[in-house]
Amino acid sequence: MIGASGRRVLQVHPTRLCNLSCDHCYTESGPGERTMLARALLEEVVADGATLGYDYLAISGGEPLLYPDLGALIEAGHAHGMTVAVTTNGTLPLTAQRRVWLADVDVLAISIDGSQRAHDRRRGTHAYRRTAAMLSDASETGHSWAAIFTLTRHNLDDVESVVALAADHGAAFVQVHPLSPLGRAKDTLPDAVPDEIELAAALVAGEVLGGEYGVPVLVDAVRSESFSLGWCDGTPSARVADDVPILAVMPDGSVLPLHHGMTRELALGSIHGAGLAVLAAEWTADGRRAGLRDLQRQALDRLVSGGAPRVVSWLDFVAETAHTGMV
């Protein structure tokens, strides 16, 4: 989840266990994926993440409500001064334990795929009803929540349903996140990744709908004319988080900068081998961090020089630039 308002996001995937097997899942999560990252390991990751400058802990999965130590992870985030967000599919029953966990979360991000018909088609019969129950609960308790809509090439017309639902239930914002060609989507939805036309239309629709319904609609896309990376020209920041606004700890323990599809050549390593702070120090010392800055500069040059799409999902574009061998 991209942090709003300049947040530095440590994104943690404690498990790939999920009650659903969505066709667009970039972590290929499902009911059969039972491996989990140990609580102690993740608590250390959170502590190290704080020293590296991360102030926003985004817990995803799999389905984080199936992670038995979710409460401890949330607590660890708060102990280190982080804002804590949990991204859920919203279809699990709200047990007493889950209510306790969620009460402690700063932002509850609920995935909603459009109208009831669209949502159930993707997540199963009655999924929308269960999700609506969770967000009604969030609304009634005054809990801060946000809707996350995965944009494909074919579903922009469904976003209004989500914005209307968000407005009706007091959501803080709606995030429109373009489908990435990763994980399960690579095989099941090869032609569904939104192109610049859909991204441009999404930017416009987001502005219009946000104004109509009175809830911010944040579209994860940028126009080439409006993008700049001024920090790339200056001296590297002392803090890793300033160069790498999103750091993802994957379910297998690997640590990837910026994007789940980032080339492994620029990965920091695995938390099973060393602590996050050690990995970050080595990553800086051996030049991979500088390589990431160079990659982003190359991606920006590619974006503004013509020939590239005029509107892109920036992080997808950076990862794609790496894979085209421009590093």
Place this chain on the structure above:
Amino acid sequence: MPDMRGSEKLMLAWKARLTEDSVGEIARHLDDVPATVEKAQFHGGDQPSGLSLSLSYTADEIPYCGNTVQFYLDWLAKHGGGYTEPPRIIINGIPFPEWLRLELDFGRVGHDVRELGHFDRGLGR
């Protein structure tokens, strides 16, 4: 329209959105037929994009449902923007039903629903 671009569907919906004139046409038609409006629902927030109507006809009123179906098809051809939703017709018997219910969707219907607590036959005129 599973393979159509989302932006294309959105453009069709925009073209099919309700306007004051298009809603006025519906209201004027309802004045001309003896149908009873059982339910009217606007869809789409403060600027409605769709209207669902449920109309009932009984006994001698029933033949007038044909006028309404014709009006509905003409309205879709003029304002529909590409969408064509078939009318849903419910009857209580054959060959001569005692009552008939006609369910019609004007414009873009399907997302969040605002139910009218009291139906104003003028539909906001």
